[in-house]
Amino acid sequence: MSVFNRIVMTLLFAGLFVLGLYTIVYSFDLLGRSLNSLPISDFAAGLKDFVRRVEHGKLSILTIITLVLMAILGLIWFIAELRPTAPTRVRMGNGTYVTRGVVGEEISRVAEQVPDVLGSSVGVKARRSPGAQVELEARVRRGEDLGSIRSGLRSSVQRHLSERGLPVSKLNVKLVEADPRQTKTRVQ
Amino acid sequence: MADGIQLARAATEAALATEGVYSMGRGRYVEAATYEGSEKVSGVVVGPEDLEIHIVARYPLPKSIPEIAENIRERVAPEAGGRRTRVVVEDLEVAEDERL
Numbered sequence: 001m002s003v004f005n006r007i008v009m010t011l012l013f014a015g016l017f018v019l020g021l022y023t024i025v026y027s028f029d030l031l032g033r034s035l036n037s038l039p040i041s042d043f044a045a046g047l048k049d050f051v052r053r054v055e056h057g058k059l060s061i062l063t064i065i066t067l068v069l070m071a072i073l074g075l076i077w078f079i080a081e082l083r084p085t086a087p088t089r090v091r092m093g094n095g096t097y098v099t100r101g102v103v104g105e106e107i108s109r110v111a112e113q114v115p116d117v118l119g120s121s122v123g124v125k126a127r128r129s130p131g132a133q134v135e136l137e138a139r140v141r142r143g144e145d146l147g148s149i150r151s152g153l154r155s156s157v158q159r160h161l162s163e164r165g166l167p168v169s170k171l172n173v174k175l176v177e178a179d180p181r182q183t184k185t186r187v188q
Numbered sequence: 189m190a191d192g193i194q195l196a197r198a199a200t201e202a203a204l205a206t207e208g209v210y211s212m213g214r215g216r217y218v219e220a221a222t223y224e225g226s227e228k229v230s231g232v233v234v235g236p237e238d239l240e241i242h243i244v245a246r247y248p249l250p251k252s253i254p255e256i257a258e259n260i261r262e263r264v265a266p267e268a269g270g271r272r273t274r275v276v277v278e279d280l281e282v283a284e285d286e287r288l
Contacts (some may be wrong), residue, residue, distance in 0.1 A: 088217065089276060096257035098277040099216055102245070105280055165252030 005081065090124070090132040092167055100124040103132050103166055110160040116140050116149045118183035131169030139178035146175050195239070195267055196222035196229035202263035203241050208249055208256040213242030213278035220276075235256070239264065240270040245279040 026035050053059055058066075069157040104122040111120040123135040136157065140149055154173050161168055203209050203229060212231025213222060220242040221230045233240040245253065257275035264273055 029250060092257075094254065094257075095274045096254055096277070097274065098253060099279065102277050102280055122206060163252065164249055165254040179230075 084128075087126040087128060090126045090166075091128075091130045092165065093130040098166065100126055101134065103134070103161075103168075105160065106164060106166060107134060107136060107157055110157055111136060111138055111153060114138075114149075114153050114156055116144055117153065118180055120177060127169060129169065131167035133170040134168050135172050135174070137174045137176055139176050139183050141180055142177040144177075146177075150175055191269075192234055193222055193224035193227055193229060195234050195269070196232040198267040199232045199234075199239060199241055199264050200229055201269070203243055205262050206259045206263060208246055208251060208255060209260070210244045210246040210281035213244050213276065216278060222243060235271070237271055239268050239273045240276060241273065242276045244279045244281050246278050247282045249280075253277055258288050 025031055026033050026038065089099055090103055101124075104124045106121045107124075108120050108131055111117050111122070117138045118137040118142060122135045123137075125133040125135075127133055136153075138149075139155060142145070145174050153175075154171060157171060157173075160169070203212065214230055219230075220233050220240065221228050222232050222234045226278075231242045233242075239280055241264065243260070245256060249256070257277075259271045260275050
C-alpha cells in the first residue's frame with residue numbers, strides 16, 4: 001500500500017509541477033504565450049455550467065453517484081494514509097526484536113519434528129504490541145485424528161517458543177490433509 | 189564512554205563475544221551500519237540516544253533469545269553511555285552438525 005501510494009504521489013506531484021510551470025508561463029504571458037490562446041473556452045463553459053447545476057442542485061443521478069463514490073474513495077485513502085505502517089520486526093519486549101523469518105523458521109522446524117506432520121508453511125505477522133501473529137499450516141495424512149494432532153502441535157510449538165523466549169500473541173493452526181507423495185516428508 | 193564508530197566497534201566485539209551470536213546482521217530492508225569517513229561497521233547503528241545491534245543467532249540456541257539479548261546489553265552497557273540498546277535478531281545460522 002505504501003509503495004503504491006508513493007508511486008501515485010510521485011506522479012501526482014510531477015504532474016502538478018509541470019502544470020504549475022505552464023500556469024506561470026501562460027498567466028504572465030511569457031515566451032509569447034497567453035491564456036487567451038488556449039483552446040479551453042468549451043471546457044470553461046462546461047465547467048461553468050456544471051458549477052451552476054451544482055449550486056442549483058440539478059445534477060443527474062449518475063453525477064451524484066460518481067461524486068459520492070469519489071468522496072468515499074478519498075475518505076478510504078485518507079484513513080489508509082493515517083494508519084501507521086505495520087512493523088516489520090517482531091517485538092519481544094525490553095528492546096529486543098526478531099525478524100519474522102526467524103520466528104517462522106523456528107516454528108517450521110518444531111512443527112516438522114511432530115511425527116504426524118509431513119510438511120508445513122508458516123506466515124508470521126509482526127504486531128505493534130509484543131508477540132507475533134502466526135498462521136501455521138501443517139500437512140498431515142488423510143484419515144488422521146485432526147483434533148489431537150492440532151492440540152499436540154499447538155502445545156509443542158508454544159512450549160518450544162517459550163523455551164526460546166519468542167513471544168507469540170496469536171497462534172492459528174490449520175491442518176490440511178495431503179497425499180504423502182506430494183509433501184516434503186513422506187514418513188516421519 | 190566511546191562515541192560513534194568507536195562505540196560501534198566496541199558493540200560489535202561485545203556482541204560477537206556473546207554466547208549464541210554467530211555473526212553480525214546487515215539489516216533487512218535498510219543497511220544497518222555506522223559510518224565515519226571511509227570506515228563502516230556493519231550490524232550496529234549508533235544514534236544520539238539509542239544503539240541498535242543486529243545479530244545472527246547460532247542455532248541451536250544455547251539460551252533463550254531474551255537472555256542472549258540481555259547478555260549483549262550487559263557487555264555493551266559500559267561503552268553505550270546511557271543509550272537505550274535494542275537488539276535485533278535477524279536470522280539463525282544452523283550449526284554444521286545440525287544440518288545432517
